[in-house]
Amino acid sequence: MTAPFVHPYIPNTAPESRAAMLAAVGAETVDEFYADVPEALRLGRPLDLPAPFVAEQDLARHVRGLLAKNRSTQERLSFLGAGTYNHYVPAVVDEVIGRSEFLTAYAGEPYEDHGRFQALFQYQSLMAELLEMDVVNVPTYDGYQATATGLAMAGRLTGRPRVLVASDVLPAKTSKVHDYIRAHLTLDHLPTVNGTADVAAVRAALGDDVAAVWVETPSATGAVEAALREIADAAHAAGAVLVVGTDPIGYGVLAPPALAGADIVTGDIQSLGLHQWFGGAHGGFIAVHDDPRFVMEMPSRLFGLATTDVPGEYGFGDVAYDRTSFAHREEGKEWVGTAAALWGIAAGVYLSLMGPAGMAELGEVLLASTRYAQQSLSALPGVTLDDDAVHLREFTVTLPVPAAEVVSALRAQGIEPGVVVDEHRLLVCVTELTSQSDIDRLASALAAVVAPELAEEQNR
Incomplete structure (x- = not known):
């Protein structure tokens, strides 16, 4: 029998230490800690790792080989979206967040400030102006967690157990939100009509158990x-809270949800000056009105103007710190861990550069490009749009051939045509970096797959 491996620097690998720790928490084996993880998601075998490298240069070569397998959207024509977007990042954004005083823009107090609190205060202020809200938090992990927290806040405010899901939500986001709130809230998914919420279904489902x-x-x-206004009025009449998950990129031209009655607005700031970076730099925001009932339910940090020990002098610091789990520890309403503060600084720089006029121009470009792409693809034989709603940046089409076949065929030409939704549906995304000629190239390549005769005639 092989003796158990004991790491020289990790004490809990020693059998006696592990046994003592398990006894202290009343567990028989480490496997008990993973009871909530479905068997289908467990690896069931050791990780497939190479043998240890003796020399640093060998390890460096191995890692370079792994990284060389990646293909970025700078190398391929990409129409991929679904939560991580290829927007332009001004050079000054990277310059600012690369500065040494911001590289440790974490959440805790051990680090010197160097303007970090002020930079995040400015980010919060810019986001509040964009969203027409009063209070915005320091970024959380990502937009998924921010929305989950917004729903948890609604549950605490109302004391009710049910959430009505009125829109189509990304499966990954639904999964993350469900995992976060499942101990206290249940999700009740309602049908959508023509791509948007079915207001009649929302009204019918509302009751005194809906948070x-x-x-x-x-x-x-x-x-x-x-x-949104009709949904807000119906929710409020039933004593429920309206929580809106959104992407702030379009609010230079679109009316923010707060103006239509939203109580809590959440989302991700990846579109605001953050790169895709093979999965994206993500940070979540939560925005509420200046209502103490809502503000005091926000678990994450808020930076604002605060008095100092010098009379008449103000600085930037935590606001209502006693709301947080940092203050209450295990007695806190909701636990908050590592913030994505550096990404808040990046988004703040981006918004200050763009300004209201820049955000308006960007929104107009996104709406126009989306519509042009919809018209170009739906003009192809057998390709249809799935609804008549107004779309920003993304839309789905139904194809006459399997979507996976389209992806394989176009990927061979250096084009990522979109994300497969189901057998015949494709989610297509355009941004301000997608030119008219890029869309035309996609349409032409797609035509060669779904209507080869038409493509051949056009190429004559």
Whole structure:
């Protein structure tokens, strides 16, 4: 029998130490800690790792080989979206967040400030102006967690157990939100109509057990919700909270959810000056009105103007710190860990560079490019748009051939045509970096797959 491996620097690998720790928590084996993880998600075998490298140069060569397998959207024509987007990042954004005083823009207090609190205060202020809200938090992990927290806040405020999901939501986001709130809230998914919420279905499902109505706009398919005011009025009449998950990129031209009655607005700031970086730099925001009931339910940090020990002098620091788990520890309403503060600084630089006019121009370009792409693809034989809603950046099409075949065929030409939704549906995304000629190239390549005769005639 092989003796158990004991690491020289990791004490809990020693059998006696591990046994003592298990006894202290009342567990028989380490496997008990993973009871909530479905068997299908467990590896069931050791990691497939190479033998240890003796020399540093050998390890460096191995890692370079792994990285060389990646293909970025700088190398390929990409129409991929679904939560991580290829927007332009101004050079000054990278310059600022690369500065040494911001590289440790974490959450805790051990680090010297060097303007970090002020930079995040400015980010919060810019986001509040963009969203027409009063209070915005320091970024959390990502937009998924921010939306989950927004729903948890609604549950605490109302004391009710049910959430109505009125929009199409990305499956990954639904999974993350469910995992976060499942101990206290249940998700009740309602049907959508023509890409957006079915207001009649929302009204019919509302009751005194509903904590919140959750609306995504743009939705998972890029549809912009047109009936937000009606949904807000219905939710409020039933004593429920309206929680909106969104992407702030379009609010230079679109009316922010707060103006239509949203109580809690959440989302991700990846679109605001953050690269895709093979999965994206993500940070979540939570925005509320200046209402103490809502503000005091926000678990994450807020930076604001604060008095100092010098009379008449102000600085930037934590606001209502006693809300947080940092203050209450295990007695806190909701645990908050590592913040994505550096990404908040990046988004703040981006918004300050763009300004209201820049955000408006960007929104107009996104709407126009999305519509041009919809018209170009739906003009192909057998290709249809899935709804008539207004779309921002993303939309779905139904194809006459399997979507996976389209992806394989176009990928061979250096084009990523979109994300497969189901057998015949494709989610297509455009940004300000997608030119008209890029869209035309996609349409031409798609025509060669779905209508080869037409493509051949056009190429004559």
